[in-house]
Amino acid sequence: MRRGTDLQRTIRIADFELPRGAVPIETLMAMPRESWEHLRTQINIRRQEAPNTALARCRLCEGGVFIRAQAVDGDHVPFYAHFPDSPPTCPWYDGGTLTPDDARAAQYQGNQESALHRQLCQVIEAVAKADPRCKASAIDTYLRPAIHTRGRFPDIFLDMGDLGRFALEVQLSKPFAPEIAARHLHYEREGVRLIWIFRRLDEPLPQGFHDVITMQRGNAFIFDDDAQAASVARGTLVIKCLLEDGKGSYLKPRLVGLDDLQTSSGRSVFLEDRRSERLATYCREVRNRWWKAFQQAQRDKPASPFYSESFAPAWASVRAHVPDLSAWKDAYWATHADKGQAHLASLFAILCSIAHSAAQDSDVVYITRHSGDGALLAMLNSKVGSAAFAPYADMILQFLGVTRAAALGERASLQKIVRNARETHDQVTIDHPVWKAVVRLFPEALDGVVRAELIDLAQLPRWADPSSGPQSLG
Numbered sequence: 371m372r373r374g375t376d377l378q379r380t381i382r383i384a385d386f387e388l389p390r391g392a393v394p395i396e397t398l399m400a401m402p403r404e405s406w407e408h409l410r411t412q413i414n415i416r417r418q419e420a421p422n423t424a425l426a427r428c429r430l431c432e433g434g435v436f437i438r439a440q441a442v443d444g445d446h447v448p449f450y451a452h453f454p455d456s457p458p459t460c461p462w463y464d465g466g467t468l469t470p471d472d473a474r475a476a477q478y479q480g481n482q483e484s485a486l487h488r489q490l491c492q493v494i495e496a497v498a499k500a501d502p503r504c505k506a507s508a509i510d511t512y513l514r515p516a517i518h519t520r521g522r523f524p525d526i527f528l529d530m531g532d533l534g535r536f537a538l539e540v541q542l543s544k545p546f547a548p549e550i551a552a553r554h555l556h557y558e559r560e561g562v563r564l565i566w567i568f569r570r571l572d573e574p575l576p577q578g579f580h581d582v583i584t585m586q587r588g589n590a591f592i593f594d595d596d597a598q599a600a601s602v603a604r605g606t607l608v609i610k611c612l613l614e615d616g617k618g619s620y621l622k623p624r625l626v627g628l629d630d631l632q633t634s635s636g637r638s639v640f641l642e643d644r645r646s647e648r649l650a651t652y653c654r655e656v657r658n659r660w661w662k663a664f665q666q667a668q669r670d671k672p673a674s675p676f677y678s679e680s681f682a683p684a685w686a687s688v689r690a691h692v693p694d695l696s697a698w699k700d701a702y703w704a705t706h707a708d709k710g711q712a713h714l715a716s717l718f719a720i721l722c723s724i725a726h727s728a729a730q731d732s733d734v735v736y737i738t739r740h741s742g743d744g745a746l747l748a749m750l751n752s753k754v755g756s757a758a759f760a761p762y763a764d765m766i767l768q769f770l771g772v773t774r775a776a777a778l779g780e781r782a783s784l785q786k787i788v789r790n791a792r793e794t795h796d797q798v799t800i801d802h803p804v805w806k807a808v809v810r811l812f813p814e815a816l817d818g819v820v821r822a823e824l825i826d827l828a829q830l831p832r833w834a835d836p837s838s839g840p841q842s843l844g
């Protein structure tokens with residue numbers, strides 16, 4: 371029986387012109403006779419009509435191939451064979467001197483992977499070019515000399531006219547973090563949209579793939595058989611998009627075209643921004659509990675809302691993040707004869723007054739009876755000037771300084787009161803449980819890591835963006 375030996379020495383995958391695409395030897399051998407005979411005939415017709423444009427090519431050497439019918443046990447079995455003008459150096463060369471072991475070794479030395487890479491690039495370029503919007507395309511080269519000199523060539527470059535210019539990187543093996551960042555920055559500067567395309571997502575996913583998905587805001591793009599079939603059917607490039615579900619997995623894949631993607635957000639292209647939404651949820655999560663508790667408390671206990679029991683679940687939610695709060699609460703009671711929970715609720719109301727005034731461009735105050743224009747400054751002067759909140763002068767000034775209401779921090783009356791508070795009271799610092807609690811309540815303003823990520827993603831909320839603020843407020 372020759373079949374086993376032939377399988378190792380024959381061409382394992384032939385790439386047919388689209389829309390047929392890749393046909394592995396196993397698929398060919400499993401076809402009914404009339405199907406492979408049709409393929410065989412079409413290949414031979416093409417060979418006669420256009421000898422230099424093969425209908426099917428060897429995956430490894432790209433030489434033209436035909437279908438040889440091998441007589442086996444009174445029947446015929448189809449195999450691929452190179453046309454005589456194919457390169458004799460192909461590891462799959464059937465007439466060559468390679469032993470089956472050599473051929474197998476060649477496969478595992480990456481030949482097959484680089485051939486798959488090349489074939490994917492060719493298919494992706496071909497389906498993109500079928501789109502009438504495509505003005506220019508290139509594989510492994512760039513059309514603009516300015517970029518040539520810097521030595522960075524995208525796998526596929528597409529100029530899609532009004533849709534924009536795209537660099538597609540087909541990544542079969544693990545990409546390296548510095549290269550990912552360098553490419554994003556490079557293409558951002560050039561005004562070219564970079565999209566990383568994978569063949570599949572392995573489990574467990576190597577970090578390099580995670581890095582790309584992070585850069586693409588929780589989107590993974592795949593070009594597989596489904597995407598190829600959809601591309602051929604729609605006459606444009608279609609890719610499969612997997613969106614993070616926020617629980618360590620992905621939502622049901624969606625087949626999308628380039629015009630479905632968001633390309634206006636600087637250095638990354640995505641279908642849906644999955645990361646900013648999660649970050650925004652994190653920012654609001656604990657604060658919302660406090661805000662709801664405060665609204666409830668105002669109804670239940672209008673005269674002294676901060677002492678309302680409705681703060682209990684909100685307190686528990688922040689204490690879960692800052693366990694030191696429990697010991698601080700006991701110590702606060704012992705030294706101040708006041709409830710720590712009520713104290714934190716009052717501080718929350720002070721900071722909410724700043725945040726909401728900044729968001730609305732008009733003064734809203736949730737503690738003290740000040741109202742109208744100037745209410746926020748009057749409240750801050752009053753609170754920072756009080757013994758209970760003088761220890762938070764630094765914190766309140768820092769908070770104010772990273773909001774849209776930052777100009778208020780420059781006001782002479784507040785500056786004077788802050789100076790006085792610093793002279794008369796030890797200031798609460800970043801390792802204090804209350805400071806940590808406030809960081810968890812307002813991460814957009816006070817959590818450096820969260821704030822930097824929001825800035826990178828251009829998602830900093832308006833209230834927490836001093837550069838968006840008026841010169842003075844209130």
Ligand SMILES: [Zn+2]
Nearest residue numbers: 428430431460
């Ligand atoms: Zn070959």
